[in-house]
Amino acid sequence: MSTLAEAVIDLTAIASNVRTIASHTGTDLMAVVKADGFGHGAVPVAQAALRAGATWLGVTSAAEALTLRAAGVTAPMLSWLHSPYDDFGMLINAGVDVGVSTTTHLHAVADAARLLGVPAMVQLKADTGLSRNGAAGNDWPELVGWARKYEREGGIRVRGVWSHLADADLPGAPELTRQVAIFEEALRDARSAGLDPDLVHLANSAAALCAPQTRFDLCRIGIALYGVDPFGVSGPGEFGLHAAMTLRTSVVNVKRVPAGTGVSYGPEHVTSAPTTLALLPLGYADGLPRAAGGRASVWLAGRRCPIVGRIAMDQCVVDAGDLPVTIGDPVVVFGPTEGDQSPPSVVEWARWADTNPHEILTGIGARVARDHLHGRARIS
Numbered sequence: 001m002s003t004l005a006e007a008v009i010d011l012t013a014i015a016s017n018v019r020t021i022a023s024h025t026g027t028d029l030m031a032v033v034k035a036d037g038f039g040h041g042a043v044p045v046a047q048a049a050l051r052a053g054a055t056w057l058g059v060t061s062a063a064e065a066l067t068l069r070a071a072g073v074t075a076p077m078l079s080w081l082h083s084p085y086d087d088f089g090m091l092i093n094a095g096v097d098v099g100v101s102t103t104t105h106l107h108a109v110a111d112a113a114r115l116l117g118v119p120a121m122v123q124l125k126a127d128t129g130l131s132r133n134g135a136a137g138n139d140w141p142e143l144v145g146w147a148r149k150y151e152r153e154g155g156i157r158v159r160g161v162w163s164h165l166a167d168a169d170l171p172g173a174p175e176l177t178r179q180v181a182i183f184e185e186a187l188r189d190a191r192s193a194g195l196d197p198d199l200v201h202l203a204n205s206a207a208a209l210c211a212p213q214t215r216f217d218l219c220r221i222g223i224a225l226y227g228v229d230p231f232g233v234s235g236p237g238e239f240g241l242h243a244a245m246t247l248r249t250s251v252v253n254v255k256r257v258p259a260g261t262g263v264s265y266g267p268e269h270v271t272s273a274p275t276t277l278a279l280l281p282l283g284y285a286d287g288l289p290r291a292a293g294g295r296a297s298v299w300l301a302g303r304r305c306p307i308v309g310r311i312a313m314d315q316c317v318v319d320a321g322d323l324p325v326t327i328g329d330p331v332v333v334f335g336p337t338e339g340d341q342s343p344p345s346v347v348e349w350a351r352w353a354d355t356n357p358h359e360i361l362t363g364i365g366a367r368v369a370r371d372h373l374h375g376r377a378r379i380s
Helices: 011-025 034-038 042-051 062-070 088-093 103-116 139-152 174-192 205-210 346-352 357-362
Strands: 005-010 028-032 056-059 077-079 097-100 120-125 156-162 199-201 218-221 245-250 253-257 275-280 297-300 303-308 316-321 330-334 369-374
Touching: 005 011, 011 028, 011 042, 011 205, 011 218, 011 369, 028 042, 034 042, 034 357, 042 056, 042 062, 056 062, 062 077, 062 088, 088 097, 088 103, 088 120, 097 103, 097 156, 103 120, 103 139, 103 156, 120 139, 139 156, 139 174, 156 174, 199 218, 205 218, 275 330, 297 316, 330 346, 346 357
Parallel strands: 005 369, 028 056, 028 218, 056 077, 077 097, 097 120, 120 156, 156 199
Antiparallel strands: 005 245, 245 330, 253 275, 275 316, 297 303, 297 330, 303 316
C-alpha cells in the first residue's frame, strides 16, 4: 500500500459524536458502518461506536455484515440490501437481522430459516416516499400478512419495522411530515396484522438531530457519526460534531515557473504571474474529484493554497505563490480545524465537486493508507 497519502481516522471523534447525538435523541442509536464505515474502516469504527454507547450496527450487504462478525463484532446488526438469491442462511447463522422489503425476499428468508431449523430475525421496510427499497401501497399489507404467517409457524421473528426519509436535511420540508404519517399508518397495519415489533425506526442523521417526531425507538446515524453536519455546515456547527477523518499527503515536487506557464492537461490553467507550483501525489483514483479542479484548495505552509489545472488520476498541482515550499512539506487536503490550522472541510470539498460529503468520504481510494488513532494515540 502506498505511503504517499494517508487518511487519519480519529476514533475518539467517532465516540464523541455517538455521545453527542445520543444526548440529542434520547434513543438507542444504530451506527451505520456500510461502505467500509463511509471509508473510515468499518471494524474500528463499529468498535469505537459500540464502546461509546451505540447499541446497533447497520450495513448494506451480507458481505459487510459477515466481515464484522469475522472480526469478532457481536453486537445486534441489520443488513438491508439483498438479492433474493443471497445465502440468507449465513446471515441467520451469524445472528444478523435481515431487512425485508418484498414478499419474494421474505419467502427466500423463510425458506433458509426452515432449512436451518432456526428462526430468522427480520425487519420489514415500508416505502414511505423515497421510492427506493421498501414495500408501498398494496404490497405492504401483503408483506405483513405473509410475515405474520411465517411468524406463527416459527420460521421468522419480526423484530423491527422501519423506513427511510427522503429530505430530512431540508428543515421544514413538507415531505417529512407526509412520510411520518405514512409510516405511522404502515406501523398500525403491521400491528393490526398481529405483528409486535420490538424496534421501530425512521430517523437518519438529520432527522435524529432536528425532527423529534421521527425518532421512535432507534435512530440510524450515518454521516453524523463521522462528524459531518447533515445540514451542510462546514465546522462543528450547533451540534458539536467532530470530523473524524483527516486526509493528508506531502509535496513530491516543487518548481518555480514564469507567468504564462500552462498547468496540467489542456491546459485549463495558465499562470498569470511567476509562482511556485507544488505537486501532490493524489488524484481522482485516490478520491479527489476531478470536478473540483480549479475550485478546491489544500492546507500548505500555513495557509490555503488552490489546486490549479485539471486533477489527474494520480496527482494534482497546487499554486503556492511565493511561499517557501520544499519537497516533503506536509499537506492537509481536508480535516478539522486544529489550533492555527484551518484546512478545508469535507463539506467544502463536496461543494467544490457539486456532490455530497458521503461521496467524498467513500471515494477515498484503496491506495490511501488508513491510520486509526484514539486522539493522538495510534492503535494497531
